[in-house]
Amino acid sequence: MAFLNELAKREERLAPGHRLCPGCGQPIIVRALLNITDYEIVIAHATGCMEVCSGLFPYTSWRVPWIHSAFENAAATIAGAEAMYKVWKRKGKTDKDIKFVALASDGGTYDIGLQALSGALERWHNFLYVCIDNQAYQNTGVQRSSASPFGSNTTTTPVGKVKKGKEQPRKDIVSIAEGHHIPYVAQGSPHAWRDLMNKMKQGLEVEGPAYLNVIQPCCLGWRFPPDMTIEVARMSAETCVWPLYEVIDGAIKINYKPKKKLPIEEYFKMQGRFSHFLKPENKDMLKEAQRLTDKQWEWLLKREAAGL
Amino acid sequence: MKIGEKAKWDELLTGGVIEDPGNSVNYKTGSWGIEKPIWNKDACINCMFCWVYCPDSAIKVDKDGNMAGIDCDFCKGCGLCVKECPKPNALAMVLKADIEKKGMDVVFKETFGGK
Numbered sequence: 312m313a314f315l316n317e318l319a320k321r322e323e324r325l326a327p328g329h330r331l332c333p334g335c336g337q338p339i340i341v342r343a344l345l346n347i348t349d350y351e352i353v354i355a356h357a358t359g360c361m362e363v364c365s366g367l368f369p370y371t372s373w374r375v376p377w378i379h380s381a382f383e384n385a386a387a388t389i390a391g392a393e394a395m396y397k398v399w400k401r402k403g404k405t406d407k408d409i410k411f412v413a414l415a416s417d418g419g420t421y422d423i424g425l426q427a428l429s430g431a432l433e434r435w436h437n438f439l440y441v442c443i444d445n446q447a448y449q450n451t452g453v454q455r456s457s458a459s460p461f462g463s464n465t466t467t468t469p470v471g472k473v474k475k476g477k478e479q480p481r482k483d484i485v486s487i488a489e490g491h492h493i494p495y496v497a498q499g500s501p502h503a504w505r506d507l508m509n510k511m512k513q514g515l516e517v518e519g520p521a522y523l524n525v526i527q528p529c530c531l532g533w534r535f536p537p538d539m540t541i542e543v544a545r546m547s548a549e550t551c552v553w554p555l556y557e558v559i560d561g562a563i564k565i566n567y568k569p570k571k572k573l574p575i576e577e578y579f580k581m582q583g584r585f586s587h588f589l590k591p592e593n594k595d596m597l598k599e600a601q602r603l604t605d606k607q608w609e610w611l612l613k614r615e616a617a618g619l
Numbered sequence: 620m621k622i623g624e625k626a627k628w629d630e631l632l633t634g635g636v637i638e639d640p641g642n643s644v645n646y647k648t649g650s651w652g653i654e655k656p657i658w659n660k661d662a663c664i665n666c667m668f669c670w671v672y673c674p675d676s677a678i679k680v681d682k683d684g685n686m687a688g689i690d691c692d693f694c695k696g697c698g699l700c701v702k703e704c705p706k707p708n709a710l711a712m713v714l715k716a717d718i719e720k721k722g723m724d725v726v727f728k729e730t731f732g733g734k
Contacts, residue, residue, distance in 0.1 A: 333697035
């Protein structure tokens, strides 16, 4: 355990006193990022829970340079900062090693910020994009986003007599990022802190753009008790709903394969947003959700076996 | 601009820049929870899982990187540290009202037994 003791000695770069819900996983992810590296970091943060709650004027929880950007342009903001840094470096105005990070939640990545993200990846800026994916617009009151999984109960896709939650499956953003053929794409989870920190480190070290998608169980929107955040994240990996994998230069590596893949009910019954799945009349929906999960997992396994 | 002062719009820095990084430490969130964790030093193995999983940076760390207690100024009482602690008797959630009523020593004894 000496590894964590060494990390804990470092100065904390995310100050306490932010106003996120008790049990929120976002600071766990952000602290993993800030603690694992010695580099000076510049962050552009798209609108989202973390951005709103850590930057209530005149307070800030950040001890690193941090730019509050709008919903749609975190990637564009950090691309501008990174381009300026490159010029400074060329002109000899700075000799510091600075790393650039864009943070956003799923709304600012999957939906509103997609074009800025795609543009910055394509222009090959040297930055790490971390999407903290809590699978809905939790901050504004749990509206559906394109990251919400099939059948999830949100305030804009409520469960009633006719409709049973969101009708579409979630968008595969990791494949979209992969489609830009960038050097590093990964998917992580806060329960696997070692794996997550390795991914963040690799994303910062790599030359060129890197994309990291991290699940963030939201106790408010997913409806579970606050102390279960890490348990829910763990179960998402055990049921293969959220596979942990990375794609380095186009070659996939699955970081965690559960010894015994658990059925999706185990993950669903922890969360209030999926409670309707467990009713006998919705058996077909449960089957469909299991089919979607299996399909994705088998596709990943096949890709790994083929070395793609 | 200092916290607590009222400033006019033209006295603020351009772009709403905050000159004092990490000044949210002046905003105490410790009063949020109805429960809080208590720590049994003798059972703790200093694995620091509580530190890595604490959303509020409320685990105190000594100069060797070992666990040194809980910062009750910021702990919101979510209970993640207790849930993720690998030792059964090192951390526990207790009601703040119980501590007020019975005193810390009694609650500690009731929770962890003995010592």
